[in-house]
Amino acid sequence: MxxxxxxxxxxxxxxxxxxxxxxxxxxxxxxxxxxxxxxxxxxxxxxxxxxxxxxxxxxxxxxxxxxxxxxxxxxxxxxxxxxxxxxxxxxxxxxxxxxxxxxxxxxxxxxxMQETENEEISREDLLDAGLIAGPGAKERRELLGNILKIGYTNGKQLHKRLMMFQVSRQEFAEAILKLRQEDIHE
CATH class of the missing domain: 3.40.50.140 (Rossmann fold)
Structure with missing residues (x-):
C-alpha cells in the first residue's frame, strides 16, 4: 500500500x-x-x-x-x-x-481536523451519554474515540475534538448506540 x-x-x-x-x-x-x-x-x-x-x-x-x-x-x-x-x-x-x-x-x-463554529453536539449531549463525569465515563470516551476513529481524549477536550472532526449528530447518535451495545458500565 x-x-x-x-x-x-x-x-x-x-x-x-x-x-x-x-x-x-x-x-x-x-x-x-x-x-x-x-x-x-x-x-x-x-x-x-x-x-x-x-x-x-x-x-x-x-x-x-x-x-x-x-x-x-x-x-x-x-x-x-x-x-x-x-x-x-x-x-x-x-x-x-x-x-x-x-x-x-x-x-x-x-x-x-478543523475548527468549526457549528456546534451539532452540546456538552449536555455528552453528559446525557455518560461521557463526562460519573463511573465508566473514561472507558466510554475511549470506546467512542475508537468507534469514531478520532482517538481518546479527556472529558474537557472531547467536545472540542468532536467539533474539530465535524462529527454530525447522526454519527454521534450511531456511535452512542454502538457504545451502548458494547455495554460499557451501563
Missing amino acids: KIKELIVVEGKDDTTAVKRAVNADTIETNGSAINNKTLDMIRKAQQARGVIVLTDPDFPGEKIRKTIAEQIPGCKHAFIAKELALPKAGRGIGVEHAKPEVIREALKDAQY
Whole structure:
C-alpha cells in the first residue's frame, strides 16, 4: 500500500513500524518539544503532498498532534487505540508497537481536523451519554474515540475534538448506540 502523504511520527522506531506496514515517507518530530525547523518541514510537506499525523496515543503524542493542528491547518489525523499500541512485553505505549494491519487501518481512516463554529453536539449531549463525569465515563470516551476513529481524549477536550472532526449528530447518535451495545458500565 503506497501512501502519497508524508506521515508525521515521533521517532525512528515509529518510522520503522510505518514502513513495515506501508510504502510511505515519514517526518520524525523527535519528541514532544517539536521545533520550528520540524514545523517548517511539515508545513512544506503539507503544501507539496499532504500530511497525515500519526502520533502515540499518550500525552506527549497528543501534545505533538495539538501543536501541528494549531500551526498547520489541513493535515489529516490518524489514531491508534491504546490497547493496540502496547508492547508484547515491557513498558511504554506507541506506534512502534502496533501491528502492520493496525497501522494500515489507522492510515486508511485518517480524517481532517478543523475548527468549526457549528456546534451539532452540546456538552449536555455528552453528559446525557455518560461521557463526562460519573463511573465508566473514561472507558466510554475511549470506546467512542475508537468507534469514531478520532482517538481518546479527556472529558474537557472531547467536545472540542468532536467539533474539530465535524462529527454530525447522526454519527454521534450511531456511535452512542454502538457504545451502548458494547455495554460499557451501563
